[in-house]
Amino acid sequence: MSTNTSPEITTNATGQGRKSLTGGDGAYRGLLSTIVVLVLAVVVVFVFKLAQQAIPGFKLAGWGIFGGTWNFGAGQYGVLPLVAGTLVTTTLALLFALPVGLGTALAITYLIPQRLRLVVTSIVELLAVVPSIVYGIWGLLTIYPWLNTTLFPHLVSWSGGAWPFNGTYVGQGIFLGAIVLAIMVLPIIIAVSRDVIAAVPKELTEGALSLGATRSQVIRKVVLPSCRSGIVGATSLAAGRALGETIALATLLGGITTTSPWPDRLFATGSTLSAEIAIEIGGITGPPGKVLFSLAFILMVIVGGATYAGRVIVRNAQKKFQ
Amino acid sequence: MKKSYRSSAVALAASLAMVAFSSAQAFAGTPTVAQYLANDNVKTVPASQLAMGGSSFDANLVNADYPIWAGQDSKNAASLSAYQSHSSGTGRANLMNGTYQIGFSDVPLNAAGQDTADTTAYAQIPVALGGVSLIYNITFDSQHVACQSLLNQYGLNLSGVTVGHIFDGSIKSWGDSQITATNPKLVVTVGKTKTNCLTLSSSETIKLLSRTAGSGTTFILQDYLNAVDSANFPYPTSNAFSAAVATESNSAAMAPAVAGLPGAFGYVEQGYGIQNGLKSALVGGVADTVSNVAADATQGLKLINASTCNSFSTDQPTTYVAANVNTQCFTIVNSGKGYPIAGFSYAIVAKHQADQATAETIAKFLLFLAYNGQGNNAINAYYTPLPAAVQAVALTKLKEITYSRNGVATQALSTTL
Numbered sequence: 001m002s003t004n005t006s007p008e009i010t011t012n013a014t015g016q017g018r019k020s021l022t023g024g025d026g027a028y029r030g031l032l033s034t035i036v037v038l039v040l041a042v043v044v045v046f047v048f049k050l051a052q053q054a055i056p057g058f059k060l061a062g063w064g065i066f067g068g069t070w071n072f073g074a075g076q077y078g079v080l081p082l083v084a085g086t087l088v089t090t091t092l093a094l095l096f097a098l099p100v101g102l103g104t105a106l107a108i109t110y111l112i113p114q115r116l117r118l119v120v121t122s123i124v125e126l127l128a129v130v131p132s133i134v135y136g137i138w139g140l141l142t143i144y145p146w147l148n149t150t151l152f153p154h155l156v157s158w159s160g161g162a163w164p165f166n167g168t169y170v171g172q173g174i175f176l177g178a179i180v181l182a183i184m185v186l187p188i189i190i191a192v193s194r195d196v197i198a199a200v201p202k203e204l205t206e207g208a209l210s211l212g213a214t215r216s217q218v219i220r221k222v223v224l225p226s227c228r229s230g231i232v233g234a235t236s237l238a239a240g241r242a243l244g245e246t247i248a249l250a251t252l253l254g255g256i257t258t259t260s261p262w263p264d265r266l267f268a269t270g271s272t273l274s275a276e277i278a279i280e281i282g283g284i285t286g287p288p289g290k291v292l293f294s295l296a297f298i299l300m301v302i303v304g305g306a307t308y309a310g311r312v313i314v315r316n317a318q319k320k321f322q
Numbered sequence: 323m324k325k326s327y328r329s330s331a332v333a334l335a336a337s338l339a340m341v342a343f344s345s346a347q348a349f350a351g352t353p354t355v356a357q358y359l360a361n362d363n364v365k366t367v368p369a370s371q372l373a374m375g376g377s378s379f380d381a382n383l384v385n386a387d388y389p390i391w392a393g394q395d396s397k398n399a400a401s402l403s404a405y406q407s408h409s410s411g412t413g414r415a416n417l418m419n420g421t422y423q424i425g426f427s428d429v430p431l432n433a434a435g436q437d438t439a440d441t442t443a444y445a446q447i448p449v450a451l452g453g454v455s456l457i458y459n460i461t462f463d464s465q466h467v468a469c470q471s472l473l474n475q476y477g478l479n480l481s482g483v484t485v486g487h488i489f490d491g492s493i494k495s496w497g498d499s500q501i502t503a504t505n506p507k508l509v510v511t512v513g514k515t516k517t518n519c520l521t522l523s524s525s526e527t528i529k530l531l532s533r534t535a536g537s538g539t540t541f542i543l544q545d546y547l548n549a550v551d552s553a554n555f556p557y558p559t560s561n562a563f564s565a566a567v568a569t570e571s572n573s574a575a576m577a578p579a580v581a582g583l584p585g586a587f588g589y590v591e592q593g594y595g596i597q598n599g600l601k602s603a604l605v606g607g608v609a610d611t612v613s614n615v616a617a618d619a620t621q622g623l624k625l626i627n628a629s630t631c632n633s634f635s636t637d638q639p640t641t642y643v644a645a646n647v648n649t650q651c652f653t654i655v656n657s658g659k660g661y662p663i664a665g666f667s668y669a670i671v672a673k674h675q676a677d678q679a680t681a682e683t684i685a686k687f688l689l690f691l692a693y694n695g696q697g698n699n700a701i702n703a704y705y706t707p708l709p710a711a712v713q714a715v716a717l718t719k720l721k722e723i724t725y726s727r728n729g730v731a732t733q734a735l736s737t738t739l
Contacts, residue, residue, distance in 0.1 A: 255534060
């Protein structure tokens, strides 16, 4: 048995030795432990305080909180339309963003010449630093009129007004929100996907090419399956971003104007949990304001659940690949 | 020649008399305000920069005035941050939760029954007088370009009752007979039949847009609707209109929303409509004179003065505390005849401030807003300058702001005004 307190030497999977930081240097270790405890304490206090603030809201709303009618001013606190708006907008945004983001990441890694790669990457990264209110205004001034004067009239004319293109359109709604949200989460999907695609061992791709596979076959049969877990991780991160987006959606979704708790058509207006908190923030000091804390708590549970589900999927995908 | 000398002398004397009279009027009762504003800026910067925001109704005025005030002295800029435009509800809430030190609202405290704080602890200072424009976006396809020309030429004319029916949802189409009846000039001949253009619009369904709950602009408009349709609008609220197909978070979002949606009908503080190139409907044959105030401020004010001044003494929920507003009126509507649909916007501040620097920063900026910030600044931002009587109310209210030092409450402005 060794009594040596110096850092232990361990080996990792590739057999290379490295120094473990688990031993030695008591002060340093203490500092790091304190920081970890502080971070955990912040999380615990945050969750506890939020739950504490949310309880009066749940009590005020009663069972009605599971209802399908949300009208804050009139004291109707059914959150179903907000949960539905949150989930539908996020799902649509991911459906729009995933193919585009993945395609862009593949193009950056395999197709675009080296000298252009930096330019394209910088432009994509620029999307990530644009404030969300700017996206909201841009969506309202640019995409919104185009939807009303071009896309929606054509969709109605083409479909004859059949579902999901039925009913009055007003431009604002889950479709507009999802498009803008998709653009907002694109940098996340592209950046993470690009990294995992670039990490695919060259031996795999070159091996496939040497066996006569076309470039497209290599991407479909080798690259994408081998970075499945990374892509799921990128999607999970993007979902987290989309679920919590607030200001842009408060501008673009058009609010709840129908009695249906679910967006029942493509042109439906709606709202999300976070957007509604921002919109109704004016009433937060009154007794009904407690319900807004309940919304925040529900949103936290959904985002936490989505993140956890993403981790589980990534872990399973990694196991399967290994 | 003699006669002409005499006429000139009389004209000169009259001019001098007028100048003297105007000067006397201008300085009567308020000379110290002018002196105060000319010589005084923030002396001590508060420990942390103060924040202000709220109503989008007065945002155009505050955004025009703040840079001037902040540019007067670096300590002014360091003491108070720029305006955050949201809604009246947010202005009141963020004031009471401490986010803002100055909250702006077109709705009096507790009028909506949602402000739980002791409203007597706050001073409500009138700082802006603006109008609400009813904006529309009616389009015609290429077969009816003549209709578009006629609409551009004559505008859309609505009766007060019709406006009420659009907002309560009982009129759903631009071709409704109640609307075509007040627009007899919008007629073209199709085949051999004279047809009202509004029935030919490519966007015939009215797409009513509302502000989200908490809007002071909604409050002012609903007060007008109360005057024309008290059955459906028994008292003004800031709730969203239930007939709306979409809701907008502030005036800055409402204007482009109407501009980008054929068939849309909405309402904004007039400046937003003008800035976005939107026409406002005529109501009861009356043009939106308040929005033309830049061209004729005197006429705009005359129209406002001739209108009903709603003191909310009878038609408010019992939670409303009229004494806290304490101006001549809060909103101004014209008994259903037409424009102005106008209202005051208020800066709301705690009467008792923690320290002298905070109290004086608030008082000095709001004094600037209520006096120097009016005139052409207001006109250029499409507001009606505050009448002198209302400025005097603002000054009185500002004197209620105090700070406590060594346990002794001292009026922030009493030593200088």
